[in-house]
Amino acid sequence: MKNFEIGITGNPNSGKTTVFNALTGSRQHVGNWPGVTVERKEGYFSKEDSKYTIIDLPGIYSLSAYSMDEIIARDYIIKNKPDLVLDVLDGSNLERNLYLLVQILEMQTDVVGILNMIDIANKRGLKIDDEKLSNILKIPIIRVGLDKNKDKDLLKNTIHNRINENDTKSYIKIDYGRTINEAISKIVDIFDEYSYKEKYPNRWLAIKLLEGDIDYLNKIDNFERKDEILNIINSTEKQIEMEYSIDLESYIVERRYAFINGLYKECVHKTSSIEDKMEITDKIDKIVTNKYLGIPIFLVVMWAMFQSVFTLGQPLVDLIDNFFGFLSGGISQLLISINSPDWIVSFITDGLIGGVGSVAVFVPNIAILYLVMAFLQDTGYMSRVAFIMDKFMHKIGLHGKSFIPMILGFGCNIPAILATRTLESKKDRILTIITVPFVSCSARLPVYVLFAGAFFKNHAGLVVFSLYFLGILLAIGSAKILKTVFFKDEEAPLIMELPPYHVPQWKGIFIHTWFRTSLFLKKMTGVILAGVVVIWFLSSMPFGVEYASAESWLGQISEFVSVIFKPAGFGFWQGTAALVFGIIAKELVIGTLGTTLELGAEGSLKLALANYFTPLSAYAFLVMIVTYIPCIATIGAIKKEAGWKWALFSSFYSLGLGWLLAVLVYQLGSLV
Amino acid sequence: MKLNELQINELATVTGIKTDNIKVRRRLRDMGIVIGRKIKVKGKAPMGYPIDVYFAGYDLTLRKNEAECIEVKKVEE
Numbered sequence: 036m037k038n039f040e041i042g043i044t045g046n047p048n049s050g051k052t053t054v055f056n057a058l059t060g061s062r063q064h065v066g067n068w069p070g071v072t073v074e075r076k077e078g079y080f081s082k083e084d085s086k087y088t089i090i091d092l093p094g095i096y097s098l099s100a101y102s103m104d105e106i107i108a109r110d111y112i113i114k115n116k117p118d119l120v121l122d123v124l125d126g127s128n129l130e131r132n133l134y135l136l137v138q139i140l141e142m143q144t145d146v147v148g149i150l151n152m153i154d155i156a157n158k159r160g161l162k163i164d165d166e167k168l169s170n171i172l173k174i175p176i177i178r179v180g181l182d183k184n185k186d187k188d189l190l191k192n193t194i195h196n197r198i199n200e201n202d203t204k205s206y207i208k209i210d211y212g213r214t215i216n217e218a219i220s221k222i223v224d225i226f227d228e229y230s231y232k233e234k235y236p237n238r239w240l241a242i243k244l245l246e247g248d249i250d251y252l253n254k255i256d257n258f259e260r261k262d263e264i265l266n267i268i269n270s271t272e273k274q275i276e277m278e279y280s281i282d283l284e285s286y287i288v289e290r291r292y293a294f295i296n297g298l299y300k301e302c303v304h305k306t307s308s309i310e311d312k313m314e315i316t317d318k319i320d321k322i323v324t325n326k327y328l329g330i331p332i333f334l335v336v337m338w339a340m341f342q343s344v345f346t347l348g349q350p351l352v353d354l355i356d357n358f359f360g361f362l363s364g365g366i367s368q369l370l371i372s373i374n375s376p377d378w379i380v381s382f383i384t385d386g387l388i389g390g391v392g393s394v395a396v397f398v399p400n401i402a403i404l405y406l407v408m409a410f411l412q413d414t415g416y417m418s419r420v421a422f423i424m425d426k427f428m429h430k431i432g433l434h435g436k437s438f439i440p441m442i443l444g445f446g447c448n449i450p451a452i453l454a455t456r457t458l459e460s461k462k463d464r465i466l467t468i469i470t471v472p473f474v475s476c477s478a479r480l481p482v483y484v485l486f487a488g489a490f491f492k493n494h495a496g497l498v499v500f501s502l503y504f505l506g507i508l509l510a511i512g513s514a515k516i517l518k519t520v521f522f523k524d525e526e527a528p529l530i531m532e533l534p535p536y537h538v539p540q541w542k543g544i545f546i547h548t549w550f551r552t553s554l555f556l557k558k559m560t561g562v563i564l565a566g567v568v569v570i571w572f573l574s575s576m577p578f579g580v581e582y583a584s585a586e587s588w589l590g591q592i593s594e595f596v597s598v599i600f601k602p603a604g605f606g607f608w609q610g611t612a613a614l615v616f617g618i619i620a621k622e623l624v625i626g627t628l629g630t631t632l633e634l635g636a637e638g639s640l641k642l643a644l645a646n647y648f649t650p651l652s653a654y655a656f657l658v659m660i661v662t663y664i665p666c667i668a669t670i671g672a673i674k675k676e677a678g679w680k681w682a683l684f685s686s687f688y689s690l691g692l693g694w695l696l697a698v699l700v701y702q703l704g705s706l707v
Numbered sequence: 708m709k710l711n712e713l714q715i716n717e718l719a720t721v722t723g724i725k726t727d728n729i730k731v732r733r734r735l736r737d738m739g740i741v742i743g744r745k746i747k748v749k750g751k752a753p754m755g756y757p758i759d760v761y762f763a764g765y766d767l768t769l770r771k772n773e774a775e776c777i778e779v780k781k782v783e784e
Contacts, residue, residue: 097737101730130763131739159764285724288736320750320759329753422768426754429770435757528773529757530734533766 037085045123047094048534050151055091065550068107082195098138100250120146127155133295143206143236148176160306168302211290218271246284316535333423344404345446351399359392390567404450405548413539432514434463444474452672460527468677472665473509478621489641490650506661566667603697604652655701663693711774713748719779726776739763
């Protein structure tokens with residue numbers, strides 16, 4: 036068996052995923068690119084005596100080093116040296132798609148061009164002469180998308196034949212104009228003379244250096260004739276600026292586009308002039324992004340999404356919850372009947388089953404979320420979300436697309452954090468991830484309601500509202516502050532394509548949902564289980580104490596730590612223990628208070644609360660609940676999406692902020 | 708004039724990109740906003756910005772400060 040590796044790339048929305056699915060079917064594996072949270076899909080197919088591994092590269096427009104996706108694709112092509120790269124080309128948008136293709140060819144990598152969306156091109160009156168395109172670029176160009184069954188064989192045969200061809204491949208050379216052509220050959224000569232060999236072709240390296248690519252300028256740092264090369268670049272820069280009054284990097288891009296423009300004119304013919312005919316996409320956009328209708332429609336879509344994720348998923352959530360309750364009840368009976376020690380019963384039921392259960396209950400919501408997100412992405416509406424909301428969200432330091440995670444946060448912070456995947460820039464993603472936990476999730480509501488009912492009978496609604504509002508203010512304020520602290524000079528632009536609306540590809544959406552959900556389970560179970568087990572351990576030790584009682588380690592630690600909450604008015608150990616359990620899940624705050632506080636003769640938690648809290652300290656406690664550490668599952672989600680560093684930051688930042696606010700509320704309130 | 712000064716559906720030609728932000732400049736050019744490109748503003752977001760510009764067969768969104776970098780000349784019809 037011979038093994039070959041193939042990278043697949045293309046512009047976003049070019050139908051890259053469809054081609055990937057056609058080639059690999061269900062033989063896929065999803066993971067992340069090392070060190071970053073950009074999704075990496077891998078699949079394979081076999082033909083005759085060869086096995087082809089297909090690596091799905093990020094959808095990109097260019098190979099400049101300005102976005103994470105572009106760097107990943109570029110590094111992959113350079114370092115892994117795939118046997119072949121497939122570039123999916125959107126035929127209705129060929130000029131911009133050719134830009135990427137030409138850049139890949141300049142890396143002297145073998146490419147097969149896959150022409151897609153020809154039906155849309157035809158509708159626009161564009162006729163593509165793929166034979167000519169193939170002849171000029173010296174690579175195979177095939178058409179897909181018209182007959183799904185034939186596509187598979189065509190793709191596989193073309194790949195197989197191309198790789199087993201024995202001809203030496205030749206690559207296009209773009210004419211960059213006399214000045215730059217000369218500079219390129221001078222630099223290449225210097226490299227050749229010293230037989231300077233990097234992993235990449237010298238001509239390509241020379242072009243990158245002229246383009247001022249920092250990555251590659253750093254790489255030649257130790258080359259002995261570096262200064263000579265820098266001199267060539269400098270003088271070329273001056274000459275281009277003098278002749279064309281444009282910077283060198285821009286000039287190179289202009290020349291590349293000039294080449295592509297020529298290519299496009301040769302190979303694409305306009306059969307009819309229907310430029311001004313309104314396409315379906317334009318008609319939909321006239322309504323969907325309309326000045327008056329745009330925002331109401333958007334809010335309806337958000338409402339529908341929220342309802343499907345949380346309401347539609349609820350029966351399943353209850354089912355899973357009941358199942359784990361049943362399981363834990365049954366197993367504990369079984370264990371007791373065979374005379375197992377109490378701590379084993381408690382470890383298996385409270386610790387293990389409880390821990391796994393607390394991940395499993397999220398699955399229905401997460402699966403529906405992924406389904407809805409894939410649907411919005413696939414139809415093209417996601418880009419409109421960013422378009423409609425950007426001005427508002429940008430004002431508060433975030434991105435148009437951050438709105439979706441914020442809304443989802445009101446239901447549950449975990450899907451909200453997973454939804455930040457749609458944000459392209461790391462800055463926007465991190466800022467959104469850190470601010471989402473301040474949005475009050477539904478698990479916090481019962482705590483608000485209990486305290487508001489117990490202490491502020493006549494103003495309960497107002498109190499609950501004020502807590503939600505505080506959360507939103509904290510999210511906005513934190514976004515602003517963190518942006519200036521961590522991402523001062525990183526303004527991510529909104530230079531974003533509004534793709535035409537598409538009928539969704541259900542098969543692809545389901546495959547995507549399945550892989551994402553199973554990945555979620557795999558990644559989260561460990562973190563959550565670890566957290567749950569640690570807290571179980573602290574509550575059960577030393578041997579023989581009542582679970583989570585004052586004598587348990589948890590009780591003792593709480594007693595010790597509760598001192599710091601004295602200035603916030605709730606410096607008793609039960610309050611601290613409730614906060615600790617709230618880290619497992621916010622709804623546990625009530626349960627913990629219920630079991631640890633001395634309930635009076637009536638056995639009512641509401642009445643008992645009054646013996647421990649004053650209205651003021653109750654409000655300070657609620658402020659703490661709004662702000663402090665997100666639950667373990669949310670920390671797990673943050674770790675999954677942004678790494679340990681940010682997960683820890685989020686925990687300590689919110690804990691510190693919560694404490695500060697609670698103390699402020701109590702101290703200022705005491706003055707009044 | 709600047710791209711954001713165009714009326715909706717007015718056709719113009721790109722004459723240059725003026726910004727010190729290398730990232731934005733490069734990104735705009737990578738996306739195909741090069742000198743001589745025919746371009747028009749197709750629509751605006753409900754809050755006025757970003758704008759939806761159309762060229763080379765596709766739609767692109769730009770915030771106000773990004774649109775201001777793009778110098779254009781109206782095409783007389």
